[in-house]
Amino acid sequence: MVSEHFDAPDGETAALALKVLVAGGFGVGKTTLVGAVSEIRPLRTEELLSQAGQLVDDTDGVNHKVTTTVAMDFGRITIRSGLSLYLFGTPGQDRFWFLWDELSQGALGAVVLADTRRLEDCFPAVDYFEHRHIPFVVAVNCFPGARTYGADDVSRALDLDRGTPVVLCDARERDSGKEVLIRLVEYAGRMHAARLLDSVS
Amino acid sequence: MTDDFMGAPQEPGSQWYDHEAGPLVRPYAMTGGRTKPGPAGVRFDLISLVTIDPGVPGTDDDTALGPEHRLLIELCRTETQSVAELAAGADLPVGVVRVLLGDLLELGRVTVSRPVPPAQLPDERILREVIAGLRAL
Numbered sequence: 001m002v003s004e005h006f007d008a009p010d011g012e013t014a015a016l017a018l019k020v021l022v023a024g025g026f027g028v029g030k031t032t033l034v035g036a037v038s039e040i041r042p043l044r045t046e047e048l049l050s051q052a053g054q055l056v057d058d059t060d061g062v063n064h065k066v067t068t069t070v071a072m073d074f075g076r077i078t079i080r081s082g083l084s085l086y087l088f089g090t091p092g093q094d095r096f097w098f099l100w101d102e103l104s105q106g107a108l109g110a111v112v113l114a115d116t117r118r119l120e121d122c123f124p125a126v127d128y129f130e131h132r133h134i135p136f137v138v139a140v141n142c143f144p145g146a147r148t149y150g151a152d153d154v155s156r157a158l159d160l161d162r163g164t165p166v167v168l169c170d171a172r173e174r175d176s177g178k179e180v181l182i183r184l185v186e187y188a189g190r191m192h193a194a195r196l197l198d199s200v201s
Numbered sequence: 202m203t204d205d206f207m208g209a210p211q212e213p214g215s216q217w218y219d220h221e222a223g224p225l226v227r228p229y230a231m232t233g234g235r236t237k238p239g240p241a242g243v244r245f246d247l248i249s250l251v252t253i254d255p256g257v258p259g260t261d262d263d264t265a266l267g268p269e270h271r272l273l274i275e276l277c278r279t280e281t282q283s284v285a286e287l288a289a290g291a292d293l294p295v296g297v298v299r300v301l302l303g304d305l306l307e308l309g310r311v312t313v314s315r316p317v318p319p320a321q322l323p324d325e326r327i328l329r330e331v332i333a334g335l336r337a338l
Contacts, residue, residue: 015281015314017248043289048228048296074285079334086248086283106246182335189328
């Protein structure tokens with residue numbers, strides 16, 4: 001590939017970036033979590049939506065907005081020079097599912113943020129990742145004033161596959177967010193190892 | 202005329218366009234109307250990393266480059282950037298940045314890392330490094 005340099009075979013210059021998605025219902029704290037663990041202020045990228053580009057040159061479009069912008073917040077954690085973790089807050093609305101498909105391509109895994117007062121908001125995200133066999137953890141954002149449930153209760157209420165980790169967290173706290181990510185990476189590693197074993201047996 | 206705009210009641214069709222109307226220059230005007238990157242088969246993931254070749258001369262003399270191309274090169278000059286970071290840094294939609302990067306790749310101005318294929322994800326050694334790195338944050 002073009003980016004490989006022959007003078008550095010140890011992989012020093014072959015920078016590696018990993019992608020983690022942060023999903024969940026509207027207002028559950030996705031951007032808060034990204035901001036809490038990111039070393040950069042969460043950045044915003046916009047994707048222009050139009051029907052296969054056919055409308056973007058439509059000059060009538062000034063009065064009738066034909067393109068929609070979807071914003072995605074993201075942050076970065078540099079593990080070391082040449083290895084970084086990017087966190088993407090997924091667009092909340094269901095009609096942007098197709099953007100998830102692109103986002104989840106090659107993703108290491110996902111964090112599904114849940115609020116126990118509106119648990120149903122995270123059902124679509126749970127379904128999405130389960131169907132695509134993308135490793136995910138459910139992080140219950142413990143809002144002040146919300147009744148606290150145990151991880152087991154949440155796991156049962158969401159009817160999660162066995163082994164899917166449920167972590168209680170505070171999305172505003174850096175340490176709490178770190179813990180969620182560590183659990184995810186550990187779990188993604190286990191899932192991957194299990195899949196490798198499956199493929200050789 | 203702009204003074205009137207602030208206070209006066211607006212008749213339909215008579216007002217100046219404000220931010221609600223979107224950018225006055227259509228985003229894909231910067232790409233000459235192209236919505237797909239040039240070289241066939243190149244897919245720029247949001248986390249594809251873009252590096253400029255240090256041996257490449259300055260951009261001043263190259264008429265093939267537009268201001269947005271130059272901006273992207275400048276952004277990469279300090280450090281390797283992901284496609285997502287470039288889009289945020291240049292304040293351009295990701296789709297537009299992808300087309301512009303396709304041009305730069307074709308011109309040999311930048312190199313782009315291939316995202317890790319899902320089947321190879323994740324290398325155990327890398328994951329251990331990530332976990333250790335997260336703990337150390």
